[in-house]
Amino acid sequence: MGLVVQKYGGSSVADAEGIKRVARRIVDTKKGGHQVVVVVSAMGDTTDELIDLAEQVSPIPAGREFDMLLTAGERISMALLAMAIKNLGHEAQSFTGSQAGVITDSVHNKARIIDVTPGRIRTALDEGNIAIVAGFQGVSQDKKDITTLGRGGSDTTAVALAAALDAEVCEIYTDVDGVFTADPRVVKKARKMDWIAFEDMLELASSGSKVLLHRCVEYARRYNIPIHVRSSFSGLPGTWVSSERPAGLAQLTSRLAPHPASHPASQSASESASQGDSPVEQAIISGVSHDTSEAKITVVGVPDKPGEAATIFRAVADAEINIDMIVQNVSAAATALTDISFTLPKSEGHKAMEALTRAQKVIAFDSLRYDDQIGKISLVGAGMKTNPGVTATFFEALSNAGVNIELISTSEIRISVVTRADDVNPAVQAVHSAFGLDSDSDEAVVYGGTGR
Amino acid sequence: MGLVVQKYGGSSVADAEGIKRVARRIVDTKKGGHQVVVVVSAMGDTTDELIDLAEQVSPIPAGREFDMLLTAGERISMALLAMAIKNLGHEAQSFTGSQAGVITDSVHNKARIIDVTPGRIRTALDEGNIAIVAGFQGVSQDKKDITTLGRGGSDTTAVALAAALDAEVCEIYTDVDGVFTADPRVVKKARKMDWIAFEDMLELASSGSKVLLHRCVEYARRYNIPIHVRSSFSGLPGTWVSSERPAGLAQLTSRLAPHPASHPASQSASESASQGDSPVEQAIISGVSHDTSEAKITVVGVPDKPGEAATIFRAVADAEINIDMIVQNVSAAATALTDISFTLPKSEGHKAMEALTRAQKVIAFDSLRYDDQIGKISLVGAGMKTNPGVTATFFEALSNAGVNIELISTSEIRISVVTRADDVNPAVQAVHSAFGLDSDSDEAVVYGGTGR
Numbered sequence: 001m002g003l004v005v006q007k008y009g010g011s012s013v014a015d016a017e018g019i020k021r022v023a024r025r026i027v028d029t030k031k032g033g034h035q036v037v038v039v040v041s042a043m044g045d046t047t048d049e050l051i052d053l054a055e056q057v058s059p060i061p062a063g064r065e066f067d068m069l070l071t072a073g074e075r076i077s078m079a080l081l082a083m084a085i086k087n088l089g090h091e092a093q094s095f096t097g098s099q100a101g102v103i104t105d106s107v108h109n110k111a112r113i114i115d116v117t118p119g120r121i122r123t124a125l126d127e128g129n130i131a132i133v134a135g136f137q138g139v140s141q142d143k144k145d146i147t148t149l150g151r152g153g154s155d156t157t158a159v160a161l162a163a164a165l166d167a168e169v170c171e172i173y174t175d176v177d178g179v180f181t182a183d184p185r186v187v188k189k190a191r192k193m194d195w196i197a198f199e200d201m202l203e204l205a206s207s208g209s210k211v212l213l214h215r216c217v218e219y220a221r222r223y224n225i226p227i228h229v230r231s232s233f234s235g236l237p238g239t240w241v242s243s244e245r246p247a248g249l250a251q252l253t254s255r256l257a258p259h260p261a262s263h264p265a266s267q268s269a270s271e272s273a274s275q276g277d278s279p280v281e282q283a284i285i286s287g288v289s290h291d292t293s294e295a296k297i298t299v300v301g302v303p304d305k306p307g308e309a310a311t312i313f314r315a316v317a318d319a320e321i322n323i324d325m326i327v328q329n330v331s332a333a334a335t336a337l338t339d340i341s342f343t344l345p346k347s348e349g350h351k352a353m354e355a356l357t358r359a360q361k362v363i364a365f366d367s368l369r370y371d372d373q374i375g376k377i378s379l380v381g382a383g384m385k386t387n388p389g390v391t392a393t394f395f396e397a398l399s400n401a402g403v404n405i406e407l408i409s410t411s412e413i414r415i416s417v418v419t420r421a422d423d424v425n426p427a428v429q430a431v432h433s434a435f436g437l438d439s440d441s442d443e444a445v446v447y448g449g450t451g452r
Numbered sequence: 453m454g455l456v457v458q459k460y461g462g463s464s465v466a467d468a469e470g471i472k473r474v475a476r477r478i479v480d481t482k483k484g485g486h487q488v489v490v491v492v493s494a495m496g497d498t499t500d501e502l503i504d505l506a507e508q509v510s511p512i513p514a515g516r517e518f519d520m521l522l523t524a525g526e527r528i529s530m531a532l533l534a535m536a537i538k539n540l541g542h543e544a545q546s547f548t549g550s551q552a553g554v555i556t557d558s559v560h561n562k563a564r565i566i567d568v569t570p571g572r573i574r575t576a577l578d579e580g581n582i583a584i585v586a587g588f589q590g591v592s593q594d595k596k597d598i599t600t601l602g603r604g605g606s607d608t609t610a611v612a613l614a615a616a617l618d619a620e621v622c623e624i625y626t627d628v629d630g631v632f633t634a635d636p637r638v639v640k641k642a643r644k645m646d647w648i649a650f651e652d653m654l655e656l657a658s659s660g661s662k663v664l665l666h667r668c669v670e671y672a673r674r675y676n677i678p679i680h681v682r683s684s685f686s687g688l689p690g691t692w693v694s695s696e697r698p699a700g701l702a703q704l705t706s707r708l709a710p711h712p713a714s715h716p717a718s719q720s721a722s723e724s725a726s727q728g729d730s731p732v733e734q735a736i737i738s739g740v741s742h743d744t745s746e747a748k749i750t751v752v753g754v755p756d757k758p759g760e761a762a763t764i765f766r767a768v769a770d771a772e773i774n775i776d777m778i779v780q781n782v783s784a785a786a787t788a789l790t791d792i793s794f795t796l797p798k799s800e801g802h803k804a805m806e807a808l809t810r811a812q813k814v815i816a817f818d819s820l821r822y823d824d825q826i827g828k829i830s831l832v833g834a835g836m837k838t839n840p841g842v843t844a845t846f847f848e849a850l851s852n853a854g855v856n857i858e859l860i861s862t863s864e865i866r867i868s869v870v871t872r873a874d875d876v877n878p879a880v881q882a883v884h885s886a887f888g889l890d891s892d893s894d895e896a897v898v899y900g901g902t903g904r
Contacts, residue, residue: 016508023509050528056468057475057532058539065538068546069531072524076502079521080509086517087510094520099596144551 002168003125004029007039007135007158011175012232013077014044022173022232023084026130030090035125037165039135039158040081042073063108067137067148071096074134074154082132092130095120097137098146101164102157104138110150113157113219114141116164133161152213159216163223170225172212173232178239179204179211181287181437186425189438193287194249195240200286200380203414207378208291217241285381285390285435290428292375292421294324295349296407298341299356301366308363309340315359321348325376325409325418337366341407343418346372374406375424378416379431391415397434403427454620455577456481459491459587459610463627464684465529466496474625474684475536478582482542487577489617491587491610492533494525515560519589519600523548526586526606534584544582547572549589550598553616554609556590562602565609565671566593568616585613604665611668615675622677624664625684630691631656631663633739633889638877641890645739646701647692652738652832655866659830660743669693737833737842737887742880744827744873746776747801748859750793751808753818760815761792767811773800777828777861777870789818793859795870798824826858827876830868831883843867849886855879 006026013019022040030036050069054061061069078094085092101117124131135154138147149156155172162170179201182190196204198221205214211229220227220241230238240246302308309328316323324343344352349370356368377398384390394415398405403426407418419427432438458478465471474492482488502521506513513521530546537544553569576583587606590599601608607624614622631653634642648656650673657666663681672679672693682690692698754760761780768775778794796804801822808820829850836842846867850857855878859870871879884890 016505019509053468053528053532054535057471057536060539061535062538065531065534065544065546068534069528072527072531075524075527076505076521079517079524080505082517083506083513083521084509086514087512092517094517096520 003035003037003165004169004171005037005039005158005162005165005167006171006173007154008041008081008173008232009154009175010041010044010047010077012173013040013081016080019043019077019080019084023081023088025173025232025235026081026085027088027090030130037121037125037131037133037161037167038081039133039154039161040074040077041135041154042070043077043080046073046076064145067108067111067146070148071134071137071146074136078132078134082130085130085132090130091128092132093124094132094134095124096134097157098139100131100133100161102133102138102160103141104147104149106140106142106145106147108145108147111138111140111147113138113149113160116160118161118164121161121165133157152216155213155216156219159219159223159225159227162225163219167225169228170220171228171230173230174211175231175233176211177231177234177236178229179209179241179287182428182432183209183290186290186428187288187432187438189440190287190432191437191439193239194237195242195245196286197245197382198241198243199413200284200382201241203378203380203411204287204289207380207414207416208289208293208376209287212241285379285384285437287380287437288428288432288435289378289380290375290424291378292424293346294343294374294376295346295370295372296341296343296374296418297349297352297356298339298369298371299363299365300339300369301335301337302340303364304336304338308365311363312340312356312359312365313342315355315363316342316344316352319351319355321352321355325407325416327407327409343374343376343407373421374418375421375427376416376418377424377427377431378414379435380414382413384413384415393434394431397430398427401426401430403430455487455489455617456621456623457489457491457610457614457617457619458623458625459606460493460533460625460684461606461627462493462496462499462529464625465492465533468532471495471529471532471536475533475540477625477684477687478533478537479540479542482582489573489577489583489585489613489619490533491585491606491613492526492529493587493606494522495529495532498525498528516597519560519563519598522600523586523589523598526588530584530586534582537582537584542582543580544584545576546584546586547576548586549609550591552583552585552613554585554590554612555593556599556601558592558594558597558599560597560599563590563592563599565590565601565612568612570613570616573613573617585609604668607665607668608671611671611675611677611679614677615671619677621680622672623680623682624668625682626663627683627685628663629683629686629688630681631661631693631739634880634884635661635742638742638880639740639884639890641892642739642884643889643891645691646689647694647697648738649697649834650693650695651865652834653693655830655832655863656739656741659832659866659868660741660745660828664693737831737836737889739832739889740880740884740887741830741832742827742876743830744876745798746795746826746828747798747822747824748793748795748826748870749801749804749808750791750821750823751815751817752791752821753787753789754792755816756788756790760817763815764792764808764811764817765794767807767815768794768796768804771803771807773804773807777859777868779859779861795826795828795859825873826870827873827879828868828870829876829879829883830866831887832866834865836865836867845886846883849882850879853878853882855882 008022082092082094100121103115104111104113121131135157136149140147159170178192180190180192184190201217226242228240326342329339379394403419403423405417409416460474534544534546552573555567556563556565573583587609588601592599611622630644632642632644636642653669678694680692776795781791831846855871855875857869861868
C-alpha cells in the first residue's frame, strides 16, 4: 500500500471532539496499511481571532510578524492532533512547515512554494510514525523567516507534500461532501460528482467554486497528483480530481447516467456518457458555477484609437489589481468613441476607481461607471467550444428564465456571463436544469460540477 | 550605552492594551540609547488554555508534542509585541527560541539550556532592530525538536541571552514592585529591597519566594549578570540582584536605615548598616520567606543501623521525587529504633508514599505518617551562622508568638523551621518585626528579603 496525504481544514478540527474524530480517521487509514502524512489547518476561528488581536495592536500589521503570529494557529492544531493519535496507541510526530521542508520565497502573507525537501517527514514515516504537518506555512529560502502561503495555503501544502513524497493520492477533507454540479445552497438538486478532470476543476475554481482553489489544483495538475475531496464528517467517498477518470469509478457513473438522452440540451453530454469513459471531442458538462464577489467598471467614451485600452489597463495593473473579464463594445462610427467594461473583485473597486480617475488626464475618456450589483454565471465542460449546441442551450435557458446578459466571455471549456446580482440564483438553476444536471433527471452526465 | 535584556511576564502582556503599554516602555528604553532585546512570555492565561486543550484530547500528553503546543503561546505574544513596536515607528523583529539560538538538551517539558548562539539576534540589533525573543523555549541539540524549559523558563531565557550577548543588565518585569523583605500579602509592613546579593536571593528562592526562581538566579550568578526585578505597571525602580551592591544605590539605603539599633534583636543587622556598604562578616538579614506547598512524611520505627536511611532515600529518589529538609531523631536507646522525617512537594506526596510502602518489605520500619498541614518559615541573611544572636532572636520571636517548631534546618545564610500551616502567617509577621524589618521601624536593615 502506498503513501496517502490527508488534509483537514479548520472546521474539521474546530474543537477537541473534532480533533479526536479526525485522529480516529487517520488511525483507520494507517491501519489500512498506508503510510500517512496529515496536513492540518488552524482550529476553527483561531486565525480570525489572531488577526483580530493583530488589528488591536497595529492597524497595519507587518508582513514578517503577521506570518509569525498566524503560524501559531497550525502549531496548536497539529500538536493536539499528534497527541490525540498517540492516545489511540499509534506513533505520531508533528512538524512545522519549516521542519517539513516547505521552502518558499520571501513574500510574506502570500508566499509561493519554491521547493519541498521532506527529509524529516520521510524519516518519521520510515520509523513507523504518522507525520502531522502544519498547513499554510513555510520558511523563506533566503532569510530563513517564517512565511505563510495565503488563501488556500493548507490545500497547497498538502498537494506539494504529496508531490514531493510521490503519494498515491492527496485527500482533502472538508465540511462538504465533494464537488457539486452547482452550489447546493442555490440548486437543491445539485449532484455530487464522483470525478472531475483537472482542467474543468481549474475553470470552476476560477469562476466561483470555493471547494478547491485554482492554485492548489494547478499544482496537482503539474505534478499529476490525484486529489480526493471528501467530507471529514460523513466518511463517504467524495469527488476525485485527476487527469483521467479512475478505473474503479466507471460502474458508479454508468449507474447514475443509464439512459440515452432525449432532451436536446443534454444530447452531446449524454452521448458521451453512454459511450463509456472516453469523452474525447465530446462536450461533457461538468457543472455550473457562480460568483457574486465581483464588481464591474465601465470606462465610457474612450477615444477609439490604438493604445487607449493599453493605457487604461496599465493604470489598473500599476495599482496591482487583478481584473477578470474584459469587454470592449464596437465603436459608434459617428463619434469614434467606444466603451470598455471589465470586472474585478469588489474589494479592489475603490482602488481601481482612484487609479482610473488619475489616468483620466492622460486618456481623456468621458466618465467612469461603477456597478457592484452584478453576478457571474459560468458553465464548465470539456469540448464545449466545438459543440455549438451547448452555447445555444445556455443562452436559451437564461432567456427563458428572463435573465438579461450584460457581458459574455468564453474559453475552450467555459462560457461565462455577467448579469444583475438578483438574477444569479434563477440563472444558475435554469442552466443546471437545462443541461440535465438535476439529481432527479435520468439524462444527467455526472462528470463534473461546482462545489459550494 | 550598552545592551539591555528585558523580560515581560504573561500578566504584563495579558491583552492588546498590555502589549501596547509594554511596547511603549521598550521604545522608551531604545530611545534612551540602548540596544534592546526583549524576552516575552505567553499572554495571560494562554498556556493554561493550551494545557486544558491538551488534556481534552489526551490524558497523558506526549512530551515532544506538548512542547510544540505550548510554544505557540509565546509565538503569538512576540509577534504582536513586534507589531505594536513597529506601529510606534521603531523597527522590531521577533524570533523563536530556535531562531534566537537557544540550544537545549532533549528533555521535553523541562529542557536545560546547553548553549546560546544568538547570531541572528546580534545581526538584528546591528541593523537597528529591537529583537523580541520567545521565552520558555528552545531547540534540542541532537534532534532539532522544539523544547520548553519548564517552570520559570522565560526568566532563564532572558538571563541566558543576557549572558550570551554580554548585556549590562537583565530586567525582569513582573506584576510586583520588586523583591520584598517578606510576602506583602502576609506582612503588611514588608519593604521592597533596593538590592539583594545573588546568594541571599538563591536562599529566598529555595525557601518559598516566588519572584525569581532558583534556576534563573543561579544562571545569573554563574555569568555575573545583574538582574533588575521591577514592575511593568508602575515604572518605578525595583530590586537589583547582583554580586555587589550597585554604587548608585548607597544613598537610598543609608536613608532607610539611619539610626543605630536600640532593639537587641536587630543589633547585629543594624551595626552593619551603620557601617556602610561593607557587610563582610556581619549578619545582614535579607528577609523572611515562607512556603506552604510542602508536606511532611515521617518514617516511624526505622532500625537504627547503618544503611537504613540510605535505603529509604534511594527508594524516594528512584521515584524521581525531590525532597527538601531531612531530620533524623536521636535513637531511643531502649528500642534501637529511630524516626526519620522529611519534607517534599505536596504534589509528589502520593508517589512517595507508594514508593515507601513498597520499600517496607526491605527496610522493615513500623509505619508511615503523612502530614500536609505544615508550613516552612525561613530567615535569610549573609553571615548569620557566625552570629549566634540571630538564631536566638529567631526562636524567641517564634516562641513569643506561640508557634511550635517541628523541624529545624540551617545553612550558612539561612535558618528554616517547619510549623503547623496555621502558624505560618503569625510566625512570619513575628520574625519580620523582631528583626526590625517592618517599614515603619527605624532599625531596619533593608538589604534583602522575599517577594510576593
